[in-house]
Amino acid sequence: xxxxxxxxxxxxxxxxxxxxxxxxxxxxxxxxxxxxxxxxxxxxxxxxxxxxxxxxxxxxxxxxxxxxxxxxxxxxxxxxxxxxxxxxxxxxxxxxxxxxxxxxxxxxxxxxxxxxxxxxxxxxxxxxxxxxxxxxxxxxxxxxxxxxxxxxxxxxxxxxxxxxxxxxxxxxxxxxxxxxxxxxxxxxxxxxxxxxxxxxxxxxxxxxxxxxxxxxxxxxxxxxxxxxxxxxxxxxxxxxxxxxxxxxxxxxxxxxxxxxxxxxxxxxxxxxxxxxxxxxxxxxxxxxxxxxxxxxxxxxxxxxxxxxxxxxxxxxxxxxxxxxxxxxxxxxxxxxxxxxxxxxxxxxxxxxxxxxxxxxxxxxxxxxxxxxxxxxxxxxxxxxxxx
Numbered sequence: 001x002x003x004x005x006x007x008x009x010x011x012x013x014x015x016x017x018x019x020x021x022x023x024x025x026x027x028x029x030x031x032x033x034x035x036x037x038x039x040x041x042x043x044x045x046x047x048x049x050x051x052x053x054x055x056x057x058x059x060x061x062x063x064x065x066x067x068x069x070x071x072x073x074x075x076x077x078x079x080x081x082x083x084x085x086x087x088x089x090x091x092x093x094x095x096x097x098x099x100x101x102x103x104x105x106x107x108x109x110x111x112x113x114x115x116x117x118x119x120x121x122x123x124x125x126x127x128x129x130x131x132x133x134x135x136x137x138x139x140x141x142x143x144x145x146x147x148x149x150x151x152x153x154x155x156x157x158x159x160x161x162x163x164x165x166x167x168x169x170x171x172x173x174x175x176x177x178x179x180x181x182x183x184x185x186x187x188x189x190x191x192x193x194x195x196x197x198x199x200x201x202x203x204x205x206x207x208x209x210x211x212x213x214x215x216x217x218x219x220x221x222x223x224x225x226x227x228x229x230x231x232x233x234x235x236x237x238x239x240x241x242x243x244x245x246x247x248x249x250x251x252x253x254x255x256x257x258x259x260x261x262x263x264x265x266x267x268x269x270x271x272x273x274x275x276x277x278x279x280x281x282x283x284x285x286x287x288x289x290x291x292x293x294x295x296x297x298x299x300x301x302x303x304x305x306x307x308x309x310x311x312x313x314x315x316x317x318x319x320x321x322x323x324x325x326x327x328x329x330x331x332x333x334x335x336x337x338x339x340x341x342x343x344x345x346x347x348x349x350x351x352x353x354x355x356x357x358x359x360x361x362x363x364x365x366x367x368x369x370x371x372x373x374x375x376x377x378x379x380x381x382x383x384x385x386x387x
Contacts, residue, residue, distance in 0.1 A: 028068040029336055031055075031325065032090030032099045034107065039077035040205050041230055043261045044103045046310045047126060047318030048073040050298075051101055053305035054322035064329045067336065071322075072096060078103075078205065080110035087111040091120055098123055098341055101145075101321035103314075105129040105178035108142075116141045121341050123328070124321040124370065128152065128254070130181040136368055143345055145321055147371045149178055149228070149253065150185035152278045155374055156226055156251045157189020159276065160196070164249065168198045170222030172213050172237060174229050175202040182228040182253055198222055205230055214240040218248075228253040231261035238266035238275070252277040254374060257384065258313035260285040273381035278374040281320065282354050283313045288383030294353025316354040323352045324361065324370070356386065 035048035055069045063069060072094055074086035083102070090096045098121035102108040105127040115122045116139045125132065128146035136142070160167050171186060173179035179202070190196050199220035201213035210233050217225055218241075225241065225248045227234055234256035241248055256262040257279050263272045282289045289295040298319050302309050309315055329336055331344040346368060351360045356375045363370060376387040 032096035036078035037075035041078040046314040049309040050315035050318030056305040083107040149182040153185025170217030235265035260312040
């Protein structure tokens with residue numbers, strides 16, 4: 001098992017590898033998290049580091065209702081079997097009260113049944129796969145953070161139909177539950193104009209390149225390319241489109257809007273000018289948000305408490321997950337039991353600082369979607385502009 005090497009409490013000598021302790025009134029609250037600190041999605045590891053920074057700040061201020069928070073982050077390498085293994089060790093060995101901010105669809109799904117059978121909350125998962133809401137009656141202890149990928153696909157489809165009447169769409173998506181969920185929405189939305197979707201190509205998260213898939217879309221005559229992949233693969237696709245001197249309109253899902261992780265590696269940012277996307281989170285590397293107070297305070301917190309963290313989009317997601325976890329524990333009052341933690345996820349009403357303007361977390365027993373809206377945005381060669 002590979003633990004994050006950083007310490008999680010401010011006391012001298014406190015670290016992750018401690019004997020399991022029972023959690024009673026007045027004790028610390030242990031929270032577990034699996035992140036890809038290595039492997040094909042290692043860029044997402046910034047989420048866990050940013051979560052650490054937030055809880056270090058919370059502890060310095062006295063904790064939550066007098067309890068200190070200990071966040072235990074384990075590396076799963078973006079591998080579902082490792083996610084389940086690490087989750088079991090966190091729950092059974094480290095006695096965490098709940099899991100927070102697990103990154104990835106297939107990885108979090110690997111732990112879902114185990115956590116629900118054990119009645120351990122699995123909160124604010126970094127995924128928008130439709131199964132989290134579709135199957136919430138069967139798995140009530142699992143709650144995703146992101147808007148549904150189905151809704152993202154529908155939003156992009158609606159924009160294509162409204163603005164590109166003769167579009168020939170090619171889709172390049174990840175071959176997993178997340179990618180298939182996104183395509184469900186895209187296909188449903190485009191079905192209003194038969195024949196508009198001319199080619200689909202899939203990729204695995206571990207594939208070294210997507211060149212052949214991009215060439216296939218180009219050969220099919222597509223003039224509009226919709227991409228749902230990890231940032232690394234997305235940047236490869238953008239670069240290949242430019243190398244082919246292919247004047248295709250590109251649409252991105254929210255999974256790959258990071259300027260630092262998806263656009264910059266594709267080459268000079270000017271080459272990404274005109275790319276459209278859906279989003280829900282401010283990108284702290286986007287100069288357009290440089291004067292935003294929420295972004296500035298988030299960056300300041302990370303730099304103070306975890307200065308080695310790469311400050312980019314995943315870090316913004318991590319801070320948001322930690323802030324929501326904090327709000328749940330605040331609402332729990334003196335009863336941070338697992339049953340009450342789950343109950344409080346159904347009465348959230350908060351606009352966290354890194355959400356895009358107009359978005360708010362508002363849940364209820366009959367409305368458990370944490371985020372249910374996205375915003376369309378266009379890249380102007382330097383930053384994303386809301387539409």
